Amino acid sequence: MVADNPPWYLAPLPRPIEDLALRLAVPIALINIVGTAFGFWYYRFQLAATPVVAWPLVPDSPLATLFIGLSLLAYRFEIDADWLHVLGFFGAFKLGFWTPFVQLFLNGPAGIAPWLYVFLITSHLAMVAEAFLVHRYATFSIRAVAIAVFWYGLNDLVDYFLPFAGKIHHTWLRAEQVAGGFSHDVLAHDLGAGAAVTLTLLATFLALATRVDELRRKRA
Numbered sequence: 001m002v003a004d005n006p007p008w009y010l011a012p013l014p015r016p017i018e019d020l021a022l023r024l025a026v027p028i029a030l031i032n033i034v035g036t037a038f039g040f041w042y043y044r045f046q047l048a049a050t051p052v053v054a055w056p057l058v059p060d061s062p063l064a065t066l067f068i069g070l071s072l073l074a075y076r077f078e079i080d081a082d083w084l085h086v087l088g089f090f091g092a093f094k095l096g097f098w099t100p101f102v103q104l105f106l107n108g109p110a111g112i113a114p115w116l117y118v119f120l121i122t123s124h125l126a127m128v129a130e131a132f133l134v135h136r137y138a139t140f141s142i143r144a145v146a147i148a149v150f151w152y153g154l155n156d157l158v159d160y161f162l163p164f165a166g167k168i169h170h171t172w173l174r175a176e177q178v179a180g181g182f183s184h185d186v187l188a189h190d191l192g193a194g195a196a197v198t199l200t201l202l203a204t205f206l207a208l209a210t211r212v213d214e215l216r217r218k219r220a
Helices: 015-023 025-042 044-048 052-057 060-076 082-107 114-131 142-161 187-219
Strands: none
Touching: 015 025, 025 044, 025 060, 025 114, 052 142, 060 082, 060 114, 082 114, 082 142, 082 187, 142 187
């Protein structure tokens, strides 16, 4: 007999926490949208140095908070948008883990205000928790997963491996700073790329596993 609840690795939040968060879907969504505005402000210098055609590829975390915020609003107002839900899951999961990894193990606290350093880590970890709400209302259809894999796979390519509009577009890493600018030949670049690709693959696995688990429980 198939269990009523998903495996722990697909739904690690306690059910009462999930229930409370979904009841607060609108205010949580609005907090994410405010975070999106802050994120675009945070990226203002990098956007100014980037060709306009590549702007959608630069602010990864602000787009992730926008996706998950809109996903929660779509859930609350019963809008059928599985592609948006899965984009929200991928973005919140991937960037929620990637940014703390970069800040703790690559950038470190030097060169940034202490409050901002702590905020970047804690706010992004909160995004991971938001990602694990999505299984409650999304179907994780194959088409929706394919859209998310395409978008975040494309971001990995142009962020680290394939220059677009003259350059690669990952978030500026303080660990890459050298005299005269940034160097992508340092170890920090490879570690950032490895973390990004690994998290995209892991998000893909979790999304597909959630889909399989949903179908199994429907047949039970």
